[in-house]
Amino acid sequence: MQHRRPRLSKRAKTLTAAAVALAAAAGVTAARAGESSKKCAAFDTVTLGKYYVNNNLWGQDKGTGSQCVWDGSADGGTISWGTGYSWANNAKGTDADVKSYASTVLGWHWGWKVDKARTGLPVRIGDRKKMTVSWEFSLPAKPGTMNVAHDLWLHSKSTADWQDQPTDEVMIWLNRQGGAGPLGTKYGSVSLGGAMWDIYQGDIGWKVYSFVRRTNTTRATLNLDDFTQALVRRKLLTNDKYVSGIESGTEVFRGTGRLDTTSYSVTIG
Numbered sequence: 001m002q003h004r005r006p007r008l009s010k011r012a013k014t015l016t017a018a019a020v021a022l023a024a025a026a027g028v029t030a031a032r033a034g035e036s037s038k039k040c041a042a043f044d045t046v047t048l049g050k051y052y053v054n055n056n057l058w059g060q061d062k063g064t065g066s067q068c069v070w071d072g073s074a075d076g077g078t079i080s081w082g083t084g085y086s087w088a089n090n091a092k093g094t095d096a097d098v099k100s101y102a103s104t105v106l107g108w109h110w111g112w113k114v115d116k117a118r119t120g121l122p123v124r125i126g127d128r129k130k131m132t133v134s135w136e137f138s139l140p141a142k143p144g145t146m147n148v149a150h151d152l153w154l155h156s157k158s159t160a161d162w163q164d165q166p167t168d169e170v171m172i173w174l175n176r177q178g179g180a181g182p183l184g185t186k187y188g189s190v191s192l193g194g195a196m197w198d199i200y201q202g203d204i205g206w207k208v209y210s211f212v213r214r215t216n217t218t219r220a221t222l223n224l225d226d227f228t229q230a231l232v233r234r235k236l237l238t239n240d241k242y243v244s245g246i247e248s249g250t251e252v253f254r255g256t257g258r259l260d261t262t263s264y265s266v267t268i269g
Contacts, residue, residue, distance in 0.1 A: 035082070038070035046081070048074045050106060051266075052117040053081045056249070057100045062093030062256070067100050077266040079104065083249070086256040087144070095145060095179075095253055097217050102259075103249025106266050108153055111162030120268030121246070122158050125232065128237030131224035135174070135248055136263040138218060142255060144255010145178030152224060153245035154237070160244045168237060171210040172197075174217050180253055182210035191229050193222045201236065209236060 035249035039046060042057040048071055055069040072080030084103040089095065106112070107121035123129045133150060154168040173182065184202025190211070191197075197211040209231055224246065231237040246266055252261045 003045065008165075035068075035070045035084075036105050038068040038084075040066060040068040044069065045113065046071045047114065048079045048081065048104075050105050050114055050141055051079055051264075052113050053102070053104050054109065054247075054249075055083070055100075055102050057102075062090065062097040063087045063099040064090045065099065066101055067252070069102050072261070077267065078263055080188075080261055080263060082258060082260045084258040085144075085250075085252050087252050087254050088255055098251045098253055101151070101247075101249050101251045103151065103247040104261070104264060106162055106246045107205065107243075108155075108245035109247065120266075122155070122160070122242035123268060124158070124239070125154075125225075125228050125237065125241050125243065125262045128225060128229075130267070131243065131246070132221065132265075132267045133224060133248065134221040134245065134263065134265050135261065136219045137259055137261045139175065139177070139259060140257050143177050143257030143259075144256075145180050145253035146255065146257065147173050147177070147180045147251050148175040148218075148259060149173045149248070149251060150222075150224070151245075151247040151249075152228070152243055154228075154241045155244050156241060161241070166206050166244070168206055168241060169208045170227060170231070171208065172224075173210060173212040174220050176212065176216065177257060178253070180251070182212055183208050184210070187236075188234070192226045192230060193220065199230075199234075204216075207236070250255040 035127055039055055044055040046053040053069045057067060067085040069083045087099040107119040150172040152170040153166045156167050159221040182200040184200045187199045187201045189198050196214045202208045211227055
């Protein structure tokens with residue numbers, strides 16, 4: 001399955017959101033720590049130290065349903081958090097349309113919410129700084145059609161703000177379910193971080209490169225520099241670009257489920 005994301009959907013500079021409550025029919029329970037303070041309005045955020053969790057319902061106009069996010073804990077640079085969702089297609093949507101990308105954000109996401117100095121970003125690709133992301137999470141047996149992925153935003157300058165469209169986007173899919181597939185066409189494959197990945201490339205007004213892990217995992221520690229350099233070696237990226245933002249979350253196409261992050265951290269340098 002290929003999905004195509006509207007240019008101004010999840011990247012929209014001005015977001016108008018109506019509150020959406022997670023109904024009992026959604027089948028998403030509130031039984032774990034942090035869910036007592038869950039947030040269910042579109043684009044609601046929860047700040048956890050240098051990160052924030054974004055209830056990013058950028059494709060909700062293509063679906064019927066709802067989603068919530070909640071915080072778990074914050075211990076230094078390591079956090080836990082979760083999200084629960086229930087989505088079906090409406091008359092405008094299909095199984096190829098992403099309805100949401102609830103995610104934790106470090107750095108730029110159409111502007112800076114957390115003080116820029118605390119994030120360690122942006123990082124110039126050519127400086128070869130380590131960008132180590134560790135993530136451990138759990139999914140139900142049948143989470144619907146969805147993926148669990150990192151999302152990197154790149155700019156041609158170190159001073160990107162809300163008005164600056166990215167030049168490139170790099171997604172790293174750790175887990176996919178229900179036939180979910182990346183944007184674009186397959187370019188090649190590469191071995192990184194102890195696993196094989198298929199590389200896809202697409203274009204939605206900026207270049208999108210997706211690394212799709214051939215075997216699903218629920219635990220990974222990766223140096224994101226390895227992935228950007230894999231694209232540099234293939235002359236798809238240049239060393240003068242800057243990684244401005246790092247997100248990690250779940251893109252949901254349809255279905256009912258949840259993502260529970262038990263441990264997440266990003267270390268720059």
